[in-house]
Amino acid sequence: MKIVLLGSGNVATHLGKALSAAGHQILQVYSRTRAHAEVLAEGLGAAAIDHPSEASMDADAYFIVVKDDAIEEVVSQLPRRLKGVVAHTAGSVEMDILKPYLDRYGVFYPLQTFSKTKAISFSAVPIALEAVDATAYGVLEQLADGLSDRVFPCDSKQRLSLHIAAVFACNFTNYLYSVADNVLRSHNLDFSLIRPLVLETAQKVMEHSPRDVQTGPAVRRDRITMAKHAELLSDQEDLRELYLLLSERIDEITHPGTGF
């Protein structure tokens, strides 16, 4: 298929490369910053454009891969009466934001964290799809099936819940890694010491439900250890508070209805 990519950040770059590798033709790349569009366009054998209104009328699909609060502006600047399907790629933006401007539209949400420097195998990335009608859905599905083994329909509210789950399982988890790093540093120890534990913890839930593999002082109700930990954290009140809160929450879910 012929594709126009509107955006040039991490997600746009990974998506553009994956679509290109799957045999699709990226016609154009738009970025607010001309230089960024040019770099990505060159890598994809596409043309850089300066404004969404310059988008080709010949594409089968247009991907809006910009910051959430820029989606509506970019869409409003696209040429009228496009025959292709226009899809945004955001977790927490309703599909209907596109409705006033378009007839054929949808959402194409790849659930993964994308880095500038790290390659991603798209085949394992779940892609959540939503579209205004079956025809538009079919186009997005065909594109998604070429990239990923895990393509599924998902309405805007479910997609929002997916994004929330991703914030807990990715962004907040990474924050806890930072806290661990902070605790280790303050005792002259290196974060590399807990890397094997971090990886094993993630690998455990690849096959198990997280509730079934919960370990630690809180699930054992080991109050002596928890008290020692709280005491060592007493000079970092914010961490002590978080330690106690999360311990209490683990106790609640693993011993429901028994009180702390």
Place this chain on the structure above:
Amino acid sequence: MKIVLLGSGNVATHLGKALSAAGHQILQVYSRTRAHAEVLAEGLGAAAIDHPSEASMDADAYFIVVKDDAIEEVVSQLPRRLKGVVAHTAGSVEMDILKPYLDRYGVFYPLQTFSKTKAISFSAVPIALEAVDATAYGVLEQLADGLSDRVFPCDSKQRLSLHIAAVFACNFTNYLYSVADNVLRSHNLDFSLIRPLVLETAQKVMEHSPRDVQTGPAVRRDRITMAKHAELLSDQEDLRELYLLLSERIDEITHPGTGF
């Protein structure tokens, strides 16, 4: 070396197997539950014993691998004047708890989460060592070096901080996976959808510092998305509260001193 294993739980089992595979001879296994001692002893070619007082006088090392609050009792029941080194394996128990009972003692703390069903490659497991003197340290170091590529000295306070870091990076992280599972289920979505994200999040910090790869609405100060998330969580007040607290903390560490 000749080794006596006091304990038969997950850590004792993994440690016993690893020591045996490294060529050491496990003489005896003690457990409060005779049947557990027998199962593990049989697998290791060792004898099961009913009481710590039956421990052989001939061992080079004695590993106390029982619950924290049972360590002192087990040690107090060992025969007097052992020539071998006695080590406990707990993260949050001071070495000096062994002092009243022994001359040659130390701590051998493998930093990993051990499951009943999942094999662990000990070579990547950091082992923190502490000992009363250089001779005892040397014995523990020789044993640890045979199992792991990452053996390091660590005093009791540092070891406590290691354990705290492990609680944040493993136990609390797993709790966040449970929260994600909970959010997904309540919108008829499956936890398997975020497994690739969980793994990628852990893999990212294998090479990077977690602070350098923090992503998400909080670090972008994307208040519109955060408000949407908080609203969808409004019927689960405990999760909404946790969402807002962790978002605030991420904002604080990534934009220090600028206020939320």
